[in-house]
Amino acid sequence: MTRVRLEVRDPSPADGSVPIGRPKMSLDEAEATAAVFKALADPARVRIVNRLASSPEPVCVCHLTEPLGLSQATVSFHIKKLMDAGLLDREQRGVWAYYSFRDGARRRLSAILDLKEEER
Numbered sequence: 015m016t017r018v019r020l021e022v023r024d025p026s027p028a029d030g031s032v033p034i035g036r037p038k039m040s041l042d043e044a045e046a047t048a049a050v051f052k053a054l055a056d057p058a059r060v061r062i063v064n065r066l067a068s069s070p071e072p073v074c075v076c077h078l079t080e081p082l083g084l085s086q087a088t089v090s091f092h093i094k095k096l097m098d099a100g101l102l103d104r105e106q107r108g109v110w111a112y113y114s115f116r117d118g119a120r121r122r123l124s125a126i127l128d129l130k131e132e133e134r
Contacts, residue, residue, distance in 0.1 A: 031043070031046045031047040031050045031126050032046075032125070032126070034047070034126060034127065047126060049099055050099050050100075050126060052099070053096055056092065056095075058084060058092045059096055061082055062078060062082070063096065063123075065078060065081065065082075066102070067115070069114075071114075072112035074110045074111070075089050075111060093113055101115065101116055101123070102114065102119070103115070103116045
């Protein structure tokens with residue numbers, strides 16, 4: 015008999031975020047969107063997101079320390095903030111953890127920043 019393990023996730027801020035250009039935004043949507051901005055409000059986290067966005071495969075913390083010029087503990091701290099915002103997934107491979115964008119996170123980040131210009 016094969017067992018299937020299901021992972022149940024709590025809703026994350028990224029799941030409730032909405033585009034900034036939206037005509038109306040509820041308080042809950044504003045708080046969720048602000049949490050995503052808060053997670054990105056550090057240059058190290060922006061650089062981590064940049065590395066993950068430009069990588070076709072999940073990235074190990076061990077491959078982020080040198081390019082970012084940060085210790086493994088500091089990179090892990092920043093990754094936890096991004097995970098708490100619901101932007102990243104973690105995959106354990108032996109002793110190393112590999113990170114990638116959570117399903118839909120790229121789309122949600124793009125949508126949050128969608129500020130289409132008004133036609134005049």
